Amino acid sequence: xxxxxxxxxxxxxxxxxxxxxxxxxxxxxxxxxxxxxxxxxxxxxxxxxxxxxxxxxxxxxxxxxxxxxxxxxxxxxxxxxxxxxxxxxxxxxxxxxxxxxxxxxxxxxxxxxxxxxxxxxxxxxxxxxxxxxxxxxxxxxxxxxxxxxxxxxxxxxxxxxxxxxxxxxxxxxxxxxxxxxxxxxxxxxxxxxxxxxxxxxxxxxxxxxxxxxxxxxxxxxxxxxxxxxxxxxxxxxxxxxxxxxxxxxxxxxxxxxxxxxxxxxxxxxxxxxxxxxxxxxxxxxxxxxxxxxxxxxxxxxxxxxxxxxxxxxxxxxxxxxxxxxxxxxxxxxxxxxxxxxxxxxxxxxxxxxxxxxxxxxxxxxxxxxxxxxxxxxxxxxxxxxxxxxxxxxxxxxx
Ligand code: GAL
Numbered sequence: 001x002x003x004x005x006x007x008x009x010x011x012x013x014x015x016x017x018x019x020x021x022x023x024x025x026x027x028x029x030x031x032x033x034x035x036x037x038x039x040x041x042x043x044x045x046x047x048x049x050x051x052x053x054x055x056x057x058x059x060x061x062x063x064x065x066x067x068x069x070x071x072x073x074x075x076x077x078x079x080x081x082x083x084x085x086x087x088x089x090x091x092x093x094x095x096x097x098x099x100x101x102x103x104x105x106x107x108x109x110x111x112x113x114x115x116x117x118x119x120x121x122x123x124x125x126x127x128x129x130x131x132x133x134x135x136x137x138x139x140x141x142x143x144x145x146x147x148x149x150x151x152x153x154x155x156x157x158x159x160x161x162x163x164x165x166x167x168x169x170x171x172x173x174x175x176x177x178x179x180x181x182x183x184x185x186x187x188x189x190x191x192x193x194x195x196x197x198x199x200x201x202x203x204x205x206x207x208x209x210x211x212x213x214x215x216x217x218x219x220x221x222x223x224x225x226x227x228x229x230x231x232x233x234x235x236x237x238x239x240x241x242x243x244x245x246x247x248x249x250x251x252x253x254x255x256x257x258x259x260x261x262x263x264x265x266x267x268x269x270x271x272x273x274x275x276x277x278x279x280x281x282x283x284x285x286x287x288x289x290x291x292x293x294x295x296x297x298x299x300x301x302x303x304x305x306x307x308x309x310x311x312x313x314x315x316x317x318x319x320x321x322x323x324x325x326x327x328x329x330x331x332x333x334x335x336x337x338x339x340x341x342x343x344x345x346x347x348x349x350x351x352x353x354x355x356x357x358x359x360x361x362x363x364x365x366x367x368x369x370x371x372x373x374x375x376x377x378x379x380x381x382x383x384x385x386x387x388x389x390x391x392x393x394x395x396x397x398x
Contacts, residue, residue, distance in 0.1 A: 043248035045196045046216035048309040049281045050164065052087025052130070053080075054255050057226070057285025061093035061141055064110040065118055072122050074289040081127060083300045084309060085284065087164045087196070088122050089130030092141045102149055104133075104156055119161040130164030130196070131157055135180040136172030145171055147180070154187035154195075162195060169201035177201045178210040185214050198252065198281075208244035208251060217252040217281050224254035226262030228270075228389055232344060235274040236326065242315035245279060251315060252281050259286030259295035266390030269370060272298050273340045273393040276308035277316035277330045303369045304393065307338040316340075319358045325351050325386075329358045336397035338369070343386035352383040353394070360396050369393040 053071055055063045072088050075081050094115075097105045106114050119129040133153055134145035146153045146167070157165055167184055169177060181199055188195045199211055199218035211218035220241060221234045234253050241251045256275065258268045275282060284299055291299075307330060316330030316338065324345030330338045339358060341351045355364050355378075366375040366382060370393050375382075384392050 042197075042216050045163075045194045045248075046250065047247045048311070048313065049250045049279050050087055050196055050198075050217065051084045051282045051305075051309070052089055052128070052164070052284070053085060053288060054087075054089040054091055054130075054166075054283045054285055056091035056132075057224070057255055057257055058260055058287050063090050063093055065113055068118055069121055070289055072125050072127055075127060076125050078288055078291070078296060078300075080284070080288060080300060081125075083302055084305055085282070085299075087128045087130050087283070089132070089164055089166065089283065091132045091166065092139050092168070093143060094131065095133075095139070095143045098144050098149070102152055104144060104149070104153055115160045115162075123161060128163035129161065130166065130198075131160075131162050132166045132168065134168040134170050134172075135177070135184070135201070136168075136170050136175060138171040140168055140170035146184075147172070147175070150180075150183040151187040151190070154184060154191050158188075158191035158193040158195065162193075164196040164198065166198040166200050169204060172201075177205050177207065178214070181210075181214050200252075208241055212244055212246075212249040216248060217250040219252045219254060221253060224257060226257040226260040228263050228267045231257060231263065231267070231271050232389070235271065235278065236318075236342075236344070238278050238315075239318045242279075242317050245313070245315040247313040250279060250281060253278060255281075255283040255285045256299070257285055258298050259284070259288075259291050264389065265294060266387050268295075268298050269393070270342060270389060270391045272301075272304060273370070273391045274328065274342070276304050276393075277328045277338055277340050279308060279310070279313060279315040279330070282308055301370065301372070303367075303372060303395070307332065307369070307395075310338075320354075325349060327351070327353060327358070332395075334397070336395055339394045339396050341384065341386055341392040341394065343388060343390055346388055348385050348387050350383055351386050351392070352381050353396075354381045355396070356380075358396070361398055365397045367395040367397075369395055 095104050096107045122129040136145045137147045138145045197215035199215040202222050203220045207218035245251050310332045312333040314331050316328050319329040320327040326342045328340045343349050362380055365377050386392050
């Protein structure tokens with residue numbers, strides 16, 4: 001009896017051992033296949049840094065169906081669509097409550113048609129539609145957050161045809177970002193819809209370490225404002241984060257303030273050039289229905305956009321600095337480099353770009369990207385004056 005029991009027990013443990021082995025192998029296989037699919041999807045939806053427009057920087061809570069439709073039209077009529085701006089993203093304040101079954105309720109005054117017809121409208125113009133939520137209990141403007149409703153909300157967005165979701169981190173006391181955000185990643189994968197996933201937790205718990213296998217982009221700092229000091233402190237502090245970025249996953253130094261009026265022309269040139277060198281998402285944050293020609297020329301310079309969107313997908317870095325002068329470089333797919341010669345000082349200063357110092361040959365061809373003109377072939381170095389808070393933005397080729 002004892003022996004039989006012993007044999008039976010052994011048989012059982014052998015069987016369960018085999019089953020355990022099989023299960024583990026199977027689940028390892030499923031996880032590997034899943035993460036490969038997730039990785040493939042993430043590269044597909046954000047092979048280059050996402051480009052588009054977002055309501056927050058200019059309009060704050062003042063969003064509506066009308067505003068989003070007008071902005072969609074303006075992206076097309078201004079030519080922004082033609083140079084690559086694709087996403088039309090509604091930020092905070094579109095949601096008001098939850099219904100009995102927990103479904104998120106859209107503000108009926110601001111969006112009387114609901115979100116699906118709006119998404120359809122954006123799609124009908126060849127553009128993509130994005131919404132905003134929060135991984136905590138409430139959004140920063142105290143609208144319902146997605147905590148405990150992660151998959152439900154993602155499925156709702158997918159049913160509307162949402163292509164991009166930005167997920168904030170307000171009212172998240174006691175929660176861990178590297179635990180909460182993966183819930184949305186998995187929900188997006190399960191929804192079957194290709195949705196760009198923008199993590200917005202302001203750099204809390206070093207999102208560049210877990211962001212690459214969680215979302216497509218992650219904010220690295222607190223909020224930008226439309227002031228040179230805010231923009232430049234954020235932009236110039238990104239050095240060293242490049243190793244975490246690449247096709248499908250990008251550091252996000254926040255959305256653009258170009259055209260919002262709080263910075264001088266040279267400061268906006270610095271903003272755009274620096275974001276391009278950083279391979280940052282380019283989400284315009286101004287009123288594009290009424291932007292000036294000066295703003296258009298900054299946001300829509302195709303050669304500057306090409307640096308940001310370069311297929312090599314390498315985030316640039318600070319190659320040289322001396323006092324208020326900084327040279328940032330970004331290697332490009334065609335073997336050339338973009339070089340931003342920045343003057344953070346308070347008066348016009350001369351900067352010398354030493355070709356060897358950035359790993360370029362002694363003789364190079366230079367093109368001025370803001371002026372969109374060739375400067376010719378140069379030997380060893382190039383010296384130029386750069387205005388206060390400004391930039392000379394070059395393409396350096398063999
Ligand atoms: C902040 C976020 C901003 C904007 C705002 C909306 O946390 O960083 O980009 O989304 O919330 O309330």
